[in-house]
Amino acid sequence: MLVEVCANSLQSALNAQEAGADRIELCSELGVGGVTPSYGLIQLARERLSIPIHVLIRPRSGHFTYSDVEFEVMLADIDFCKEVGVDGIVAGVLDSDHSVDWERTKELVERAMPLPFTFHRAFDWLNDPEGSLRQLEALGVTTILTSGQCPNAMEGIENLRNWQSSTAITIMAGGGVHSENALELKKTGLMALHLSGTTFVNNVPLNEKIQMNSDKHLSEGHVAVTNINVIRQTIQRIK
Numbered sequence: 001m002l003v004e005v006c007a008n009s010l011q012s013a014l015n016a017q018e019a020g021a022d023r024i025e026l027c028s029e030l031g032v033g034g035v036t037p038s039y040g041l042i043q044l045a046r047e048r049l050s051i052p053i054h055v056l057i058r059p060r061s062g063h064f065t066y067s068d069v070e071f072e073v074m075l076a077d078i079d080f081c082k083e084v085g086v087d088g089i090v091a092g093v094l095d096s097d098h099s100v101d102w103e104r105t106k107e108l109v110e111r112a113m114p115l116p117f118t119f120h121r122a123f124d125w126l127n128d129p130e131g132s133l134r135q136l137e138a139l140g141v142t143t144i145l146t147s148g149q150c151p152n153a154m155e156g157i158e159n160l161r162n163w164q165s166s167t168a169i170t171i172m173a174g175g176g177v178h179s180e181n182a183l184e185l186k187k188t189g190l191m192a193l194h195l196s197g198t199t200f201v202n203n204v205p206l207n208e209k210i211q212m213n214s215d216k217h218l219s220e221g222h223v224a225v226t227n228i229n230v231i232r233q234t235i236q237r238i239k
Contacts, residue, residue, distance in 0.1 A: 023088075035061060146159075173190050
């Protein structure tokens, strides 16, 4: 059974390799579900790891319906990943009604070729997962990362079992996977597991320092973007 570790840093990737992981999904910012890692992180991971590296292509946190400019960034990131020699691409694009954006998904899969393509947990927002599964297989998607459309993979275990039995795509269980439930998930017939195995290090006492995280930017239903009028007004007042 393949074990993929979601690695959020170079150190995490090195630790995953040392622990015996079969491959990593390289990303940043696990707290928002992961976004595309920096070019430097991708480059160094490729130089220092011998196991396969799949890279998350997600230009921002939040929902999976992207603007034209955001999609342009995704394509450029895939091009860079191929240039430095990564082993796979992880992405997903939805329409605003939570169906697969087929045109853009097809473009991403084709842009990634010949690398294998994983459709990530955007799958867990789909209204028609079974129908989408067959269509994603036809597009050339090789793996689907999913919790079975539940908060975690154990709660979605029956969906995971049923989907894997009905498709040649690898259904990779992710979300709440750890050492205590990995064997039970394997017994369902799944071929791959995805986990971060996170621990927390580098503790720094903050002593009631002001908070730098911004709750308003963490909503999944909208996207923060610079407002032209707000910036223009500010510049006009000080220039």
